[in-house]
Amino acid sequence: MVRIVTAAVTALLLFGCSSGDWRDASREPAGIAPDPAIQKQAVIEVYAADAFGWRGWFAVHTWLAVKPENASEYTVYEVVGWGVEHGRPALRVYQTATPDRYWYGAKPDKILSVSGVQAAGMISRIEEAASRYPWADQYEVLPGPNSNTFPAWIAIQIPELGLQLPFSAIGSGYADNDQ
Numbered sequence: 001m002v003r004i005v006t007a008a009v010t011a012l013l014l015f016g017c018s019s020g021d022w023r024d025a026s027r028e029p030a031g032i033a034p035d036p037a038i039q040k041q042a043v044i045e046v047y048a049a050d051a052f053g054w055r056g057w058f059a060v061h062t063w064l065a066v067k068p069e070n071a072s073e074y075t076v077y078e079v080v081g082w083g084v085e086h087g088r089p090a091l092r093v094y095q096t097a098t099p100d101r102y103w104y105g106a107k108p109d110k111i112l113s114v115s116g117v118q119a120a121g122m123i124s125r126i127e128e129a130a131s132r133y134p135w136a137d138q139y140e141v142l143p144g145p146n147s148n149t150f151p152a153w154i155a156i157q158i159p160e161l162g163l164q165l166p167f168s169a170i171g172s173g174y175a176d177n178d179q
Contacts, residue, residue, distance in 0.1 A: 029098035030107050033065065034115070036072050036097055042120035043067040043074070046112040046151055046163055049103035059170045061147045062111070064154060065099030066123045074099040077130050077154075079147040081139035091136040091150060112163050122158055129157040134178050144174025153178065 034043055044067075048060040063078035073095045084090050100108055114122070133153060135145035148165060152172035155163035165172045 030100045030102060032108070032110050033074070033098065033100035034067075036067055036074065039067075039115070040070050041116045042069045042123055044112070044114040044119045044122060044126065044161070045074075045099065045110055047100060047108035048111050048166055048169065049108040050106035051103075060166060060168045061103050061106075062151045062165060062169055062172075063099075063147065064126070064151050066119075066126055068123055069120055073097050075127075077126075077150060079135075079139065079145070079150045081141070081146065084137065084139045089137050090139040090145070091130070091133055093130070111166065112161070114161070122161060125158050126154060126161075129154055132157075142171070144171035144177075146171035146174070148172040149174045 033045060036043075043065075045065045046062060047065070048062045050057075051059040051061045063076060065074040065076045067074045074097070076092075076094050076096055076099045078092050078094075079090045080092060081090060082088070100110070102108065130150075133150060135149060138145050140146060148169035148171040151163060152165055152169070152175035155161055155165070156175055156178075
């Protein structure tokens with residue numbers, strides 16, 4: 001009986017993943033972010049999508065995007081572990097018009113959206129806090145720091161942002177380790 005259960009669990013982990021190969025997984029925009037060509041106001045958004053592969057059964061990957069007033073692109077702040085062991089930073093910061101791309105096949109959900117004057121007043125504080133992120137070059141799936149630690153840490157630094165990550169943002173509690 002133990003062999004049957006072990007084989008079933010192994011099969012689920014190996015073949016039950018709908019994400020398939022990460023190289024073929026969708027990275028298309030989800031169409032839920034305001035278009036910077038239309039939305040001239042400042043915008044702050046936080047997204048969560050199921051983690052890649054079997055991890056998505058119980059965990060999400062989160063990231064943060066900001067767009068100052070009249071900007072043509074968003075600045076995306078995202079932590080990933082790929083390449084950290086070879087000297088790449090874990091905290092990746094990049095510019096894009098589409099911050100709401102699928103996370104390797106998983107459609108993101110918008111978990112926070114702030115715009116207008118309220119967003120404009122917090123964007124420079126987010127940028128400054130990001131520059132002080134204590135684990136910018138570190139990544140550890142468990143207990144963290146990981147992709148969920150960064151938005152959680154920003155939420156601690158800027159409580160008026162009102163960011164509350166979902167329960168499935170495993171690693172978000174690691175942000176408390178800097179206190």
